[in-house]
Amino acid sequence: MSVTKSPVFCLDDLVIECYRDAAAVIGYDLQLLAANKAMADVLPGNFADRCPLPLQDVLPAVYEEYGWIEQVVRERHCVHNRVLNFVRGGRTRTYLVGSHQIYDRQGKPVGILVFMKDIGNVVSLEHTVHHNEKLATVGKIAAGVAHEIRNPLTSIKGFLQIMRHDLLENDMHKAHSFTDVMLSEIERVNGLVGELLLLSKPREMKMERLDAKELIESLAPLISSEAILHNIEFHLGLQSVPKIMADRELVKQVLVNLMKNGIEAMSETQGGTLTITNSYVAEERMVRIEIRDSGPGIPHYLLDRIFDAFFTTKETGTGLGLPICQRLVSDMGGQIKVTSKGYGTTFAVWLPVAGE
Template identity: 60%
Template sequence: MKQTSELDEKSTLVKAPVLRVEDFDVESYHDGVVVLDFAKNVLALNQTAADLLPGDWSGPFPVQLGAVFPEMSEEYEWLSRLVHEKSCHGNQIVNLSRAGKMRTLLVDSSFLRGQAGEQVGMCLFLKDIGNIVSLEQKIQHNEILATVGKIAAGVAHEIRNPLTSIKGFLQIMRHELDKQGMQKEYSYTDVMLREIDRVNELVGELLLLSKPRELRMERIEMEELIMAMAPLISSEAILNNIEFHLSLKSVPQVYADPEMLKQIFLNLVKNGIESMNETPGGKLIISTDYMPQERMVRVDVQDRGPGIPHYLVDRIFDAFFTTKETGTGLGLPICQRLVNDLGGRIKVRTKGFGTTFSVYLPALSE
């Protein structure tokens, strides 16, 4: 590696096994660089590495590892092990958390040598590959979703055809039972028709997951769209004894399919209300904001439910995954699919109390 050979040349400046901070010019490297001796001292570290690694690196060098990382932390254990074992690695993948955000780093390490060729320290090169990993995961998720969608489409068509016949004959039977005054048997048909409608609704969701509907794009005022939906959402909230609030800012227009947007927001609202069914003091908030740096309009659907366990957050957009007894596991994957079709993205933030789904959509020029 070019970087390694350049640093090896610099190591000839070291006159003795004791390394000096001034021997290293690490700011010239694009990747993160960390220089360590075998006494667990960090001798030099550039700004890129300081941005990638947790801990406070503002103090003077050298600095002991234990002064930056708690001795029981993963970071301390990782770096201590490298120094103690004097082991170098190429293309090592390390996951570290900084400011609550998990970073995936590609690490190359090499020895620093003195004049006599002896090992006097180690140098680590760090590269943030989080975006690459995230892209690979997204591609893999989309491929799985596309496969599930194709299977679902075939199954849905096979289910819908016999359902139509069953529903038709059931309605005829229902009429005859009513004429003959067989009210008990007539009441059974109510249950059967409701269940058929439920299956039809599921079939419709499967078809929607399998392929996008034809988009009817137009300029949309987000405030007008949400206000038009507000009475429906409010009535549903009242039925479930939940407070409903709007916090709408003035934001730029978006170019999208209004019916598709309504379906996205209603799905998220339904999801939020269902999560608060067993939580007293439920509250649902829809808010809007504008992200000028990203040129994106953000719509938040926030609930005060119990939140999503951290170990399940990565699975909530998987088709057919659900924690609800009567859920289909299709609502959130459909929302994600529709948002992607509109050129946006959807994110989730959750904690011990409450969950927020944020829909980001490209803003039109102001």
């Protein structure tokens, strides 16, 4: 979008519907004087043909967009191709913006013409490519490190098992108990190594037609018992939906991981509610599975980082759980979306519907 030197316009003759980008004329008294249909789609309020009217009537002051427009109008500032991010409803929208002054027939400035081009898809695509490249690099490094760790661990575990047997035969029960702890820790490290390898190169998938409702219900006893231990209410709101095409074990792994994350988040607040729902999104031909908790939520400035490998806010976390979940879902042709508003977090797993 290019912005040229401001021409002289008479508002009576002003036609801005021809612009494909969102365009609006804002008076210096913050009155919305004119707006095209594209801008009407951007503004949260409904104004139809009621212009002029106060800008706050269609764009409340709580929105970041209002603050930016107010500053531009107040300073009578001309902006050229600036990229701005606005957060609305937990979702970041990216715009390429521009502005210049509007004049009446006598050459008197009467307001600001504002352009806003939504480039969220472009930015999102660039972010996705960058994230995938980063994840691939981390995966390659992780694979090399994992193999180097696993080899000596196997030897250590073998000698510990022999030592454990000898200690038991010599009635050295205290030392024997120490070996139990060491073997347990070795298994924990092995589990981490397994996650690193999974991040690098997931196992070959066994894609099949699955009933999402039945699959979730099969996990309910496991999650329910975990929830009870943490004083958390567990609810299912499931409906019959078309079958999905996915790997059964990988879907289970993803869902269990996300459910346990929700339970862990609420354990910090001494209780809460974990709700699992599903639905069919016909226009996308996808089944959506939502895992919603009532925990403290995720700060908006961290939402873009939670899928980064090794990023974690947990004291004992590895930062691999969510990146692996995202990788697995992506490999099955789906995606994971997350929203968090003030309190509570919802992870939505989207998986493709199986063909007829």
